[in-house]
Amino acid sequence: xxxxxxxxxxxxxxxxxxxxxxxxxxxxxxxxxxxxxxxxxxxxxxxxxxxxxxxxxxxxxxxxxxxxxxxxxxxxxxxxxxxxxxxxxxxxxxxxxxxxxxxxxxxxxxxxxxxxxxxxxxxxxxxxxxxxxxxxxxxxxxxxxxxxxxxxxxxxxxxxxxxxxxxxxxxxxxxxxxxxxxxxxxxxxxxxxxxxxxxxxxxxxxxxxxxxxxxxxxxxxxxxxxxxxxxxxxxxxxxxxxxxxxxxxxxxxxxxxxxxxxxxxxxxxxxxxxxxxxxxxx
Numbered sequence: 286x287x288x289x290x291x292x293x294x295x296x297x298x299x300x301x302x303x304x305x306x307x308x309x310x311x312x313x314x315x316x317x318x319x320x321x322x323x324x325x326x327x328x329x330x331x332x333x334x335x336x337x338x339x340x341x342x343x344x345x346x347x348x349x350x351x352x353x354x355x356x357x358x359x360x361x362x363x364x365x366x367x368x369x370x371x372x373x374x375x376x377x378x379x380x381x382x383x384x385x386x387x388x389x390x391x392x393x394x395x396x397x398x399x400x401x402x403x404x405x406x407x408x409x410x411x412x413x414x415x416x417x418x419x420x421x422x423x424x425x426x427x428x429x430x431x432x433x434x435x436x437x438x439x440x441x442x443x444x445x446x447x448x449x450x451x452x453x454x455x456x457x458x459x460x461x462x463x464x465x466x467x468x469x470x471x472x473x474x475x476x477x478x479x480x481x482x483x484x485x486x487x488x489x490x491x492x493x494x495x496x497x498x499x500x501x502x503x504x505x506x507x508x509x510x511x512x513x514x515x516x517x518x519x520x521x522x523x524x525x526x527x528x529x530x531x532x533x534x535x536x537x538x539x540x541x542x543x544x545x546x547x548x549x550x551x552x553x554x555x556x557x558x559x560x561x562x563x564x565x566x567x
Contacts, residue, residue, distance in 0.1 A: 289368075297336065297376060303334045306334065306380065306381065306402075306565050307335070307336055308328045308335045308565075309376075310336070312337075314475065315447070316467055316468075316546070317343060317344070317467070318337040318338065319345075320385075320546050327551070328561075333561070333565070336376075340368065341368050342360075344469075347466065347468070351470070356439075357471055359474060360474060361475065362390070365391060369395055370395060373401075379400065382401040382403075383557055384405070386513065388409075389410065390490070392406050394491075397494060397499055398496075399499070402566050403564040406505070408506060409521055410475070410479055411521065412482065414524055415483075417514075419517065424511070425512040426479075428442060428446050429476045435473040436474055441471075447464045447468050448460050452547070454509040454539060455543060459548060494525050494528055500530055501530055501533075502525055502528070502531070503535060503556075504522040505537065506536050507537050508539055509540060509541045510544075511542060533560065537552065
């Protein structure tokens with residue numbers, strides 16, 4: 286059982302007191318919960334109760350995260366999924382879940398456990414059964430995977446690595462701004478787990494995509510994403526499409542992996558909100 290920080294427990298209490306449908310936002314690698322702050326305001330204005338919990342031990346600020354990268358080290362996909370499941374278990378109402386990158390993978394894992402009434406997975410990291418391995422995805426992951434000794438470490442991105450993996454579809458000035466405002470170290474272990482998921486029958490990087498209680502799912506991809514290219518997102522969608530529930534796909538033209546935080550974030554937020562409004566219990 287993970288330790289839920291007091292500020293998250295306070296958020297849970299506030300959400301429950303509101304009586305509104307919660308929306309749980311899950312970030313991916315190299316970002317913090319603060320990357321969802323603007324999204325939370327949009328969903329709150331639409332009548333939902335947003336909550337942005339971190340991964341276990343997440344620092345509260347980018348400055349703190351960069352000063353103490355060791356707190357990220359060693360986190361596994363299973364550990365983080367269980368952490369979010371515990372948080373969701375404390376909510377009075379079943380939430381909608383919105384996740385980006387590894388957060389999109391986690392959102393689908395939680396939906397597969399029947400914990401979400403509607404899910405949005407944005408540029409989601411691949412799960413077991415998703416087979417494409419485009420060169421750009423391998424290059425983005427090589428920051429960690431290039432050295433097996435990294436497996437239990439926290440790995441930061443240089444600006445050039447961030448520019449390629451996240452900010453390839455924005456101009457240089459915006460890329461620098463995004464790097465300074467959002468980039469933090471990340472655990473390498475989830476990348477190693479994802480890399481071998483199709484060869485490990487006991488992998489934690491597994492989604493129960495057949496569960497009839499999965500709920501409606503929207504899979505979103507950025508057309509120019511290097512980290513999770515269209516081939517991965519489409520393969521994810523095709524597997525999830527076999528579920529008996531609603532499964533939809535949206536590609537955001539001209540966008541890279543930074544699509545949730547860059548200057549075009551509102552388009553993606555509104556696309557996600559429209560899907561949640563169609564299906565979330567109110």
